[in-house]
Amino acid sequence: MILLKLGEIALKGLNRRSFEEVLMKNVKRRLGDAGRFAVSSKQSTIYVEPLDGDADMDLAEERCGKVFGVVSYTRAGTAEKELRAIQERAAEYLQEKLEEADSFKVECKRSDKKFPCKSPEISAEVGGYLLEKYPHLRVDVHHPDVEVRVEVREQYAFVHANARPGAGGIPVGTGGRGLVLISGGLDSPVAAWTMAKRGLALTAVHFASPPYTSELAHDKVVRLLRQVSQYAGRIKLVTVGFTHLQEEIRDCCPEDLGTVILRRYMLRAAQRVAEQEGCQCLITGESLGQVASQTVQAIACTDAVAKLPVFRPLIGSDKAEIIKTARQIDTFDTSIEPYEDCCTIFTPKHPRTKPTLEMVERGEGAIDGEALLREALENVRTTHITAY
Numbered sequence: 019m020i021l022l023k024l025g026e027i028a029l030k031g032l033n034r035r036s037f038e039e040v041l042m043k044n045v046k047r048r049l050g051d052a053g054r055f056a057v058s059s060k061q062s063t064i065y066v067e068p069l070d071g072d073a074d075m076d077l078a079e080e081r082c083g084k085v086f087g088v089v090s091y092t093r094a095g096t097a098e099k100e101l102r103a104i105q106e107r108a109a110e111y112l113q114e115k116l117e118e119a120d121s122f123k124v125e126c127k128r129s130d131k132k133f134p135c136k137s138p139e140i141s142a143e144v145g146g147y148l149l150e151k152y153p154h155l156r157v158d159v160h161h162p163d164v165e166v167r168v169e170v171r172e173q174y175a176f177v178h179a180n181a182r183p184g185a186g187g188i189p190v191g192t193g194g195r196g197l198v199l200i201s202g203g204l205d206s207p208v209a210a211w212t213m214a215k216r217g218l219a220l221t222a223v224h225f226a227s228p229p230y231t232s233e234l235a236h237d238k239v240v241r242l243l244r245q246v247s248q249y250a251g252r253i254k255l256v257t258v259g260f261t262h263l264q265e266e267i268r269d270c271c272p273e274d275l276g277t278v279i280l281r282r283y284m285l286r287a288a289q290r291v292a293e294q295e296g297c298q299c300l301i302t303g304e305s306l307g308q309v310a311s312q313t314v315q316a317i318a319c320t321d322a323v324a325k326l327p328v329f330r331p332l333i334g335s336d337k338a339e340i341i342k343t344a345r346q347i348d349t350f351d352t353s354i355e356p357y358e359d360c361c362t363i364f365t366p367k368h369p370r371t372k373p374t375l376e377m378v379e380r381g382e383g384a385i386d387g388e389a390l391l392r393e394a395l396e397n398v399r400t401t402h403i404t405a406y
């Protein structure tokens with residue numbers, strides 16, 4: 019079996035049951051192609067039990083490690099609820115780990131209070147048995163190499179050791195739906211992942227400006243989202259053509275305000291997509307001070323067109339921190355592929371870092387933005403993205 023321990027979800031009071039339901043549904047979906055499994059929950063633990071010998075347990079375990087809402091997970095051996103059976107199962111199931119270790123300890127949890135021995139007694143009995151079987155071991159209760167855990171539950175007893183940290187967070191879909199503005203860069207996939215971790219299901223919008231941006235750039239965005247969807251589940255990508263709008267901004271608006279004006283149109287367009295797609299917030303990968311359009315003044319000008327909350331989970335992160343997460347979720351190598359994004363074409367030589375709203379609104383007046391927006395949104399392309 020695989021046991022998943024629930025994290026914060028356990029604190030959610032009355033909502034707890036519905037959180038668990040969503041989490042179990044997410045786990046089942048993720049396990050889809052790893053075989054047939056029964057997924058059930060009891061006492062802050064989710065049990066993933068293979069239904070036949072064809073189930074790919076390694077794959078299932080890997081998938082479980084990417085489900086938000088799980089603090090730790092471990093493979094466990096099952097034993098009949100009888101002391102001797104538990105001892106033997108522990109010795110056999112954990113053989114490899116115990117042979118490699120120098121020290122160990124045994125911790126027991128007995129949630130079936132009808133079981134005749136109490137927890138400390140079970141720990142002592144199992145520990146003693148393991149010492150006999152593996153005489154090279156010594157007991158270390160503070161820093162053991164292997165922490166053997168015995169859980170006496172309703173149906174079975176479980177033995178496992180050294181659970182791995184899970185993906186943390188709260189189950190995707192329990193927090194509503196967010197629309198992530200995704201570029202091909204490093205930041206926005208990390209921003210998307212970070213908000214999915216807090217329970218948001220994701221829809222994505224990408225602005226493309228062909229022929230200035232290529233199909234390869236679009237493909238890169240799809241591949242980035244596929245990585246994110248390993249954690250976030252299915253993602254629908256809406257691609258909006260921004261070529262005409264960008265040309266008009268380039269030709270008619272003050273050059274030094276071009277980036278801020280473009281970003282305002284991105285937000286306006288995103289908002290309309292969010293409305294259509296049932297998203298309650300927008301997500302961007304902005305980080306304070308990283309580029310000219312990410313100063314407080316520029317962000318204030320961008321935010322002035324937003325009616326929905328705009329989440330910028332990376333606002334206080336350094337590039338090095340963002341890169342660390344990008345490596346962890348495996349988007350880094352894709353993000354650094356060199357394709358033009360619509361943000362990197364027509365960039366002003368000297369963008370204004372401290373625009374005022376009045377300046378920007380006046381500059382924007384030179385184009386028929388509403389007509390251009392409508393034109394852009396009439397011609398969208400959708401891609402449905404799943405990880406597996």
Ligand code: ATP
Pocket residue numbers: 198199200201202203204205206207223224225226284301302303304308309311359360361
């Ligand atoms: P990223 O690494 O995500 O590209 P960045 O540091 O390059 O971010 P910008 O290019 O200024 O910064 O973009 C800021 C944010 O605006 C991005 O994180 C993303 O959320 C959004 N964005 C930028 N370009 C696009 C695009 N072509 N389509 C959709 N959203 C975009």
Ligand code: MG
Pocket residue numbers: 201202203204359361
């Ligand atoms: Mg970018």
